Amino acid sequence: MFKKEIPPGTKSKVKSSVQRGIRSKAIETYPLLEPYMDEIMPKKEQLDMIKLPDRVTLYALSASPVVPLFWQHMDDPLIPHLRLVHRFPDCFHRIRIDRGAIRFVLSGAALMTPGATSPGGRLPEADGNGEEDYRYGTEELAPGTVVVVEAEGKENACMVGQLKVGTKEMKATKKGAAVEAGHYLGDGLWNLHLD
Amino acid sequence: MGDNGVAGAESIPQSKVVVYCGVCSLPPEYCEFGGTTKKCEEWLKKHHPSLHGELYSEAAIEANLSTLSLDAQKRAEKDAQKKAAKAATAEAKEVEKKAAAKVYIKRVERNKRKYVTAVAGLEEHGLELKKVAKDLGKKFATGSSVTKMAAGGEEITVQGDLTEGLLEYIVKTYKGVPEDNIECIDESKKKKAAAAAAAIAATEAGLQGR
Numbered sequence: 051m052f053k054k055e056i057p058p059g060t061k062s063k064v065k066s067s068v069q070r071g072i073r074s075k076a077i078e079t080y081p082l083l084e085p086y087m088d089e090i091m092p093k094k095e096q097l098d099m100i101k102l103p104d105r106v107t108l109y110a111l112s113a114s115p116v117v118p119l120f121w122q123h124m125d126d127p128l129i130p131h132l133r134l135v136h137r138f139p140d141c142f143h144r145i146r147i148d149r150g151a152i153r154f155v156l157s158g159a160a161l162m163t164p165g166a167t168s169p170g171g172r173l174p175e176a177d178g179n180g181e182e183d184y185r186y187g188t189e190e191l192a193p194g195t196v197v198v199v200e201a202e203g204k205e206n207a208c209m210v211g212q213l214k215v216g217t218k219e220m221k222a223t224k225k226g227a228a229v230e231a232g233h234y235l236g237d238g239l240w241n242l243h244l245d
Numbered sequence: 246m247g248d249n250g251v252a253g254a255e256s257i258p259q260s261k262v263v264v265y266c267g268v269c270s271l272p273p274e275y276c277e278f279g280g281t282t283k284k285c286e287e288w289l290k291k292h293h294p295s296l297h298g299e300l301y302s303e304a305a306i307e308a309n310l311s312t313l314s315l316d317a318q319k320r321a322e323k324d325a326q327k328k329a330a331k332a333a334t335a336e337a338k339e340v341e342k343k344a345a346a347k348v349y350i351k352r353v354e355r356n357k358r359k360y361v362t363a364v365a366g367l368e369e370h371g372l373e374l375k376k377v378a379k380d381l382g383k384k385f386a387t388g389s390s391v392t393k394m395a396a397g398g399e400e401i402t403v404q405g406d407l408t409e410g411l412l413e414y415i416v417k418t419y420k421g422v423p424e425d426n427i428e429c430i431d432e433s434k435k436k437k438a439a440a441a442a443a444a445i446a447a448t449e450a451g452l453q454g455r
């Protein structure tokens with residue numbers, strides 16, 4: 051989604067009614083964020099909306115420095131900025147890719163299924179993959195679900211985006227693109243100057 | 246919540262604070278995939294020594310390598326070399342650009358015998374114009390401000406004919422600006438010279454036309 055560098059777009063204030071709408075939409079999409087919503091989007095703070103290319107809107111807290119929160123492509127779901135993901139890593143559906151796939155993701159390639167189905171990868175497993183504290187969930191994820199992509203041997207996520215195919219299908223076919231047009235570390239959105 | 250299959254829902258940590266690399270802006274564990282790995286490591290060592298110890302320990306590096314096949318390791322290494330080369334070229338270009346960036350000190354006649362001196366190009370050497378303008382105003386006890394140039398960009402305008410003094414002060418105070426890059430221009434003389442050159446060119450053209 052943000053392979054190219056993004057020029058600073060026009061910033062405008064969000065009306066408080068709209069701000070409330072975004073807040074409830076965020077909670078609806080990410081129920082685990084609810085207890086932290088006052089921390090993420092304090093009621094008294096101004097929310098800004100920044101128009102980005104390709105009909106993407108970024109919502110950010112008008113603080114100093116500016117705190118990016120969610121981005122949205124047209125009417126697609128709100129997707130957390132990776133900086134928000136890093137603050138609340140346990141509040142999202144997540145999968146993991148193996149180490150070999152990291153450099154491809156960081157260069158803007160689509161996340162390919164084998165990167166997640168290989169031994170270093172992780173997908174939701176009913177039996178929790180036999181691991182204690184399995185952090186990738188026990189229920190299969192449907193196509194379109196927003197997933198945070200973690201990486202083998204790394205603590206912080208490197209990508210976030212919508213699943214193109216469900217995790218069940220990924221396990222069955224073990225091929226094809228799983229997440230396209232996501233937001234990844236070092237992309238245009240990550241490097242966007244907000245101040 | 247709790248029924249959407251995400252484990253650990255009961256013990257969510259508070260907003261986590263993640264360190265970001267001061268060089269490449271990624272979490273330091275991802276620096277190895279960029280082209281500035283060496284600089285990143287130096288930065289981390291200086292600013293977050295304990296995290297540096299964790300990420301760059303021999304054990305950590307070995308663990309990283311052991312998860313990749315030999316083939317994949319070679320490819321990753323090649324890729325990293327390419328990226329590093331790219332970053333090095335970009336940096337060299339930047340240095341070159343800086344080395345070549347001219348600073349102009351211009352004497353401009355405002356009214357008869359009243360001059361202002363304009364300094365252009367200091368921002369290319371990483372100086373903040375507003376701050377420098379303030380410094381110059383103080384140093385020479387005169388009016389000094391940042392003004393927009395007709396051609397775009399900004400310059401510093403100082404009241405008075407201060408060409409010599411400014412040259413000396415800038416060279417002495419702002420070590421990043423090489424003296425060879427500074428050019429002093431006398432606007433009124435320049436105009437006369439330009440007019441003379443134009444006249445010569447016109448004459449030559451006339452001669453050739455015959």
Ligand SMILES: [Zn+2]
Nearest residue numbers: 266269276285
């Ligand atoms: Zn770095």
